[in-house]
Amino acid sequence: MEKILIELVHRDARLARAISEVSISEPQSSGDVYYDLLESIVSQQLSTKVADVIFRRFLKLFPGEYPHPNQLMAMDLDTLRSVGLSKGKSQYMQNVADFWVREELETKKWEDFGDDELVQYLSQIKGVGRWTVEMILIFTLQRPDIFPTDDLGVQQGMMLLYGLEKDKNLKKKMTEIAEAWRPYRSTASRVIWRWKGQQKTA
Known part of the structure; x- marks a missing residue:
């Protein structure tokens, strides 16, 4: 550095x-692209303080406070909205979970993707835009030139x-x-x- x-x-x-x-x-990186995508969606258009409160409430909905994709997809929108998430963000987070399972991302090697390639790939998820993926590239995957x-x-x-x-x-x-x-x-x-x-x- x-x-x-x-x-x-x-x-x-x-x-x-x-x-x-x-x-x-x-x-410092969590190394968990899935988890950090969810957190990024929560933080969209919110102050850091408010987003942190809502995300902590969201995590408490799940055993071990980890929103495994299948559990998140199975959860009804009213329950997700009860912790302060909008209807749109609730759906976007389920979109991430669905994409994760459908594309079998648990087995993907992120180092096989170029920066722009990964932006295009993850931006297919409704609710995930270029900015969100760039934050993942910088902070989660620690790509040096974003x-x-x-x-x-x-x-x-x-x-x-x-x-x-x-x-x-x-x-x-x-x-x-x-x-x-x-x-x-x-x-x-x-x-x-x-x-x-x-x-x-x-």
Whole structure:
């Protein structure tokens, strides 16, 4: 991690400023794509605090607090909604469970999938979009070179750090800047997130 940060400092002076102001450690991963997909769906459009409460309630519905796919598919929507999930999110989570069983993902080797290939593959699940899969790639599978241009935190952080405007060219400009970060765009994105988070309390 330290070598990557030093390399990024040399490549991008503005990112170097952010790196100097934050602390970034080695990411910790559950390694469980199925579980993390469910958690990502719960967190969509919710604050971290609210999402954590709802997800903990959701887990308590299952023996051992683990929502095994067949158990999740068998659960009625009213029970899922009783813990604070919307009807849509309840269905999306069952979609994940159904896809997991149907595609026999327990036996799949994720390292056999390229980054874009995995985005396309998992985005087939209704309720799972590109952003959600990119979060799985960065945090669960720890792929080193993911740049989530749709992420609001990355957008806001880069607007602040690089003086970008929120217009139709924002993502294009972000992508151009991030070219200098290859093949470490995941780490650079984590720096931007952390730095942006600190600005809120500054």
